[in-house]
Amino acid sequence: MSTDRVLIELATVCAEAAADALRAFGPDGVEVGPPRVMESGADPLANLPVPALAADVSYVDGVTGGNVFVAPLAGARGLARAMLGMDGPADDESAPLDELERSAVAEAMNQMMAAAAFATSGLLGTEVEIAPPRVRDLVVDGDAEGLGEPAPHATVVPITVHGVVCRLVQLVPYAFVVRMTRALDERDAEVLSEGPAVDRSGDGIAAALGAAEVDLWVELGRTKLPAGRLAGVPAGEVFALDHLADDPVDVYVNGLRVGTGRLLVVDGSEWAVRLETIEGAGDDRPVVASTATTDTDQGRTA
DSSP states (O other): OOOHHHHHHHHHHHHHHHHHHHHHTTTSSSSEEEOOOOTOOTTTTTOSSEEHHHHEEEEEESSOOOEEEEEEHHHHHHHHHHHHTSOOSSSSSTTTTHHHHHHHHHHHHHHHHHHHHHHHHHHHTTEEEOOOOOEEEEEEGGTTTTOOOOOOOOEEEEEEEEEEEEEEEEEEOOOHHHHHHHHHHHHHHHHHHHHOOOOOOHHHHHHEEEEEEEEEEEEEEOOOOOOOHHHHHHHHOOOOOSTTSSSEEEEETTTTTEEEEEEETTTTTTTEEEEEEOOOOEEEEEEEEEEEEETTTTEEEE
C-alpha cells in the first residue's frame, strides 16, 4: 500500500470524524473538502489565514504525531455562536473573540480532536489519547510558528464551517505511517478473505472500529440562557428544557449524536436507554430494541 494512500485514508477518516463532532452544534453548516498530501519539505502551516484561532494537539499515548485546526476569525465566531445557541450574525464580526466565545471554540476543538483520535484508534486497533488542545490567536503570519510537532509527512483537509473555510492539518511521523500501513493491509486482507469486494461503506468503517471503547451518554434536552444570567443563578433554580417528558432522548458517542432512544428503569433503580434509531447517511435507521445501562453517578453509559 502506497504512503499517499495511507495518508489520504487517514486524513479522510479523521476529518469526517472531526466534522461530525462540529455537526453536533450546527448540522447544516459543516462540509469536508478533499484531503491533500503535502509535498516533502513543504510547510503545511504556511499562508494561514489571519486573524484566526488555532488549536494544536499532540498524541500522548498509542502513537506520536498531532493535529492542528485553524479557523479564521469569522469561522471561529460562527462556531462559538452555534455552540452557545446564538442565532444570526454578531453585532461586530471583526471584533476579537471574548472569553466566553474562546471557551466555546476551545471546547468544540477539543471534541473535534477527540473524535479524530477515536477514529485513528479504530484504524490502528490501539487506543490513541491526546493532550488538551492549546488554543492560540494568529494575528500575523509569524504567530503560526511552533504549531504542531515537526513531522516528515503532512496532510491538509479543508473543512467549511458556516461558509468559512477552515483547515485541518495532520502531522504524521514515519512510525505512524508504518503502523497505519500494517493495520490497513491487515484490514484489507481480512475483508478480502471473506469475499471479493472490499467494503468501503460506513458499515465497513464501523467494522474496522469494532474493538475500540467509547463513551456513550444520553441528553435529556437543552435550553438557551443569556450568558450574564449564569453568574447569578441561585441553588435550586429550575430551567425548562426543549424536550417534553415523553420525547425520545438524544444518544451521543464521544460527543457525536448517533441516534435517539427512550429512558427506562431496570431492576427498579438503574437508568437505562433503549435505542430506537441510529443516524445513517442522511436518514434515521430504526434498530432492534437494545438497552444500555447508565452510570447514575456520571450520567454516562457503560
